[in-house]
Amino acid sequence: MKIGWIGCGTHAGEMLLPQLARLGVKIAALADVNAERLATIAGRHGVAATDCHSDATALIARKDIDAVGMAIGPKQHLELGIAALERGLPVFMEKPPGANAADARKLEAASAKSGKPLVLGFMKRYSTANRIALNIVRGGEFGAPASFLGEYMTAPTYFKGDPDYTGFYLHHCVHYMDLVPRLMGKPVELFARRHELAPGKLLLHVDFRFAGGGLATLVMGTNQSRATPMEWWQVMGDHRRVEVRNVHEVRYFRAPKFKVDDLAATLSDDVDTLVWEPNLTVAANEDHKGYHALLGDFVARVEGRPSTAPEIGDGVAAMAVLDAMIASADSGRAIRLD
Numbered sequence: 001m002k003i004g005w006i007g008c009g010t011h012a013g014e015m016l017l018p019q020l021a022r023l024g025v026k027i028a029a030l031a032d033v034n035a036e037r038l039a040t041i042a043g044r045h046g047v048a049a050t051d052c053h054s055d056a057t058a059l060i061a062r063k064d065i066d067a068v069g070m071a072i073g074p075k076q077h078l079e080l081g082i083a084a085l086e087r088g089l090p091v092f093m094e095k096p097p098g099a100n101a102a103d104a105r106k107l108e109a110a111s112a113k114s115g116k117p118l119v120l121g122f123m124k125r126y127s128t129a130n131r132i133a134l135n136i137v138r139g140g141e142f143g144a145p146a147s148f149l150g151e152y153m154t155a156p157t158y159f160k161g162d163p164d165y166t167g168f169y170l171h172h173c174v175h176y177m178d179l180v181p182r183l184m185g186k187p188v189e190l191f192a193r194r195h196e197l198a199p200g201k202l203l204l205h206v207d208f209r210f211a212g213g214g215l216a217t218l219v220m221g222t223n224q225s226r227a228t229p230m231e232w233w234q235v236m237g238d239h240r241r242v243e244v245r246n247v248h249e250v251r252y253f254r255a256p257k258f259k260v261d262d263l264a265a266t267l268s269d270d271v272d273t274l275v276w277e278p279n280l281t282v283a284a285n286e287d288h289k290g291y292h293a294l295l296g297d298f299v300a301r302v303e304g305r306p307s308t309a310p311e312i313g314d315g316v317a318a319m320a321v322l323d324a325m326i327a328s329a330d331s332g333r334a335i336r337l338d
């Protein structure tokens with residue numbers, strides 16, 4: 001598979017393009033408005049200067065690519081995503097799919113019209129630990145998820161020049177607008193409360209109710225150091241709960257008997273707590289954050305193999321929840337979701 005890639009910034013350069021290379025995808029062409037970034041990333045991946053474009057529409061017009069990838073920003077994702085789909089090419093797009101649900105619906109319409117998939121960068125679904133926990137929650141023995149409790153924090157670093165927090169909502173919060181409904185089902189009501197500790201330091205408490213009756217409390221904010229673990233969540237069922245700490249440690253609590261009076265007590269496969277962590281010293285280029293697995297599913301989707309990659313319909317759903325979260329935080333009122 002040959003891909004034309006638009007946006008040679010930090011995320012593409014450090015996370016996405018190296019994983020595509022591991023998957024055997026040829027980076028046939030690159031585009032960026034920043035000539036220095038373009039040259040740096042082209043050098044790393046052996047892309048000739050003649051295959052580097054300052055104008056992304058010239059890359060999209062090429063006849064020698066099978067797909068377009070992009071990691072730029074909301075406005076460019078909308079414009080260039082539609083252009084690539086209209087040109088008849090499958091697209092991998094980082095989040096967010098535009099600036100709001102209306103933009104995401106335009107991308108969905110372009111994907112439907114062209115018959116080409118638009119796969120989205122919701123890699124939280126693919127981190128090894130999140131996948132294990134998702135499979136436990138959906139695996140049958142867990143039963144209906146009753147509650148979600150979690151934190152997804154960051155620091156003011158990226159957002160300090162953006163006092164309206166648009167970037168925080170679109171680039172950060174959107175991930176959990178996908179992950180939480182994936183764990184808990186369809187949200188029907190949402191209430192977001194906001195506390196600004198100081199300009200640039202925002203704390204959000206978001207409450208959800210789901211169609212199945214479940215409840216969620218999600219805390220997000222820009223008031224923690226990125227040098228500490230930023231994510232923790234737990235889903236409870238009936239006498240079951242699973243939690244993921246720092247996207248790499250899974251604990252699955254079930255329903256054992258008390259052991260204090262049982263001198264023969266041991267640990268049972270059936271009822272005691274299961275814990276999983278990766279071996280971070282293994283001599284392999286493993287990506288437990290999920291980018292490799294997600295991009296592998298994108299490649300499978302483009303090549304017509306079985307794939308569960310998140311597509312633009314998932315993006316529309318996540319952006320609609322995000323729009324509701326912002327509207328609730330702005331108005332101080334609960335919002336019902338259709």
Ligand SMILES: NC(=O)c1ccc[n+]([C@@H]2O[C@H](COP(=O)([O-])OP(=O)(O)OC[C@H]3O[C@@H](n4cnc5c(N)ncnc54)[C@H](O)[C@@H]3O)[C@@H](O)[C@H]2O)c1
Binds near residue numbers: 010123
């Ligand atoms: N899923 C994740 O974990 C994750 C992490 C970081 C960033 N992201 C997403 O990736 C995207 C990029 O983020 P980043 O941190 O790499 O930003 P960045 O600013 O480092 O990179 C964006 C790049 O796009 C280029 N660009 C801007 N307009 C362009 C245009 N019209 N044509 C071609 N190139 C253009 C810029 O010059 C820059 O090099 C964002 O949407 C962000 O939300 C996702």
